Amino acid sequence: MKVVYSHGGGSFLVWTLVVQLVLCGSGVFSTDSTKSCKLLIETESERKVLNRLEPLANKNFTAVTMVGTESYTYVFRLCGDAGSVPGAGVIQYDSKKPESKPTMIGSYNATQAIGGSDWVMLIYTNGDKYDAHCSKEMRRAxxxxxxxxxxxxxxxxxxxxDRQRLQDCFYLFELDSSLLCEVVQSQISAGSIILIIGFCLLAVYLIGGFLYQRLIVGAKGMEQFPNYAFWVEVGNMTADGCDFVCRSQNREAAPAYRGVATEPLEEEQEERDDHLLPM
Known part of the structure; x- marks a missing residue:
């Protein structure tokens, strides 16, 4: 039997595959998200804390540590199967025995979430039991x-x-990310907006006037400044006004004040020189 595909049907299949690839790449078909985490006690506050970690979903985080002569590798995944181990949020590998079965430190099916303004504490419980420590209780990450x-x-x-106790032992990990930082929204006041607009208009006036005076009018030197004569006059008037208001003395020295005597001056006796004449 011969099967014939039309040109239109082939185009439809190609576009379908393209759309599926795009959706898979964007994570639409991904099952890993904070909704996959099961809280020990479902509360709205803890669910909100988990939602803040949504940008970290679909990622594996690893860390290596040395304990004496032993070396361990840890794998953490947010609300997903770490190391493809079903239900495991954090697992531990023995670096010297890569073929050995990984140990589940905590399960995302038993999650707790505590958060502050710039931090979140994620707790995975119900991990594999200790062999000889912590009263053989379940591990916790x-x-x-x-x-x-x-x-x-x-x-x-x-x-x-921390396994040197009878109970409540735990593994503690640290992870830094800017995705958890609180976004600070900048708010510009009305006064700031007015100042910005004023500075922009002033810049346009100065630059446009300078280019006009230089390229069109052909001015040189200080005359390239827009409306140079006007601003010079304004400056002189301003200086005169400041001088008139701020100075305590007049610019021209006033004549010295002389008092007027209340009593008339005695007439000086006229000196006569008749005696000097020859007789």
Whole structure:
């Protein structure tokens, strides 16, 4: 039997494949998201904290640590199967025994989420049981995710494994990311907007006037300044006004004040020189 495909049907199949590839690349068909995490106690506040971590979904984070002569590799995935281990949020590999079965440190099916303004503490519980420590209780992973504006997503670090107690033992990890930083919205006041507009208009006036005076009028030197004569006159008038208002003395010295005597001056006795004449 011979099957014939029309040209239109072939184009439809090609476009269908293209759309599917785009959707897969954008994560629409991905099942990993914060909704995959199951909270121990479903509350709206913890769900909101988890939603803040949505940009970190679909990513694996690894860390290597040395404990004496032993070396371990940890893999963390947000609300997804770490290392393709079903239900595992954090797993541990023995670096010296890569063929050995990984240990599940915590499950995202038993999650707790605590958050502040610039940090989130993610807790995965119900991991594999300890062999001889912590009363053989289930392992627990605590991932401290903090805001760091310098990095997009930093390197995960192993802080410690606290197993020197009878119960409530835990593994503590650190992870920095700018995706967790609070977005600060800048607000410009009306006064700032007016100042910005004023500076822009002033710049246009100065640059446009300068080009006009230089290229069209052919002015040189200070005369290239737009409306130079007007501004010079304004400057002189301003200086005169400041001088008139601010100075305590007149610019021209006033004649000295002389008092007027209340009593008439005695007439000086006229000196006669008749005696000097020859007789």
């Amino acid at each position: 605590m991932i401290m995710i903090s805001c760091d504006k310098k990095v997009d997503v930093g390197q995960m670090k192993v802080v410690l494994e």
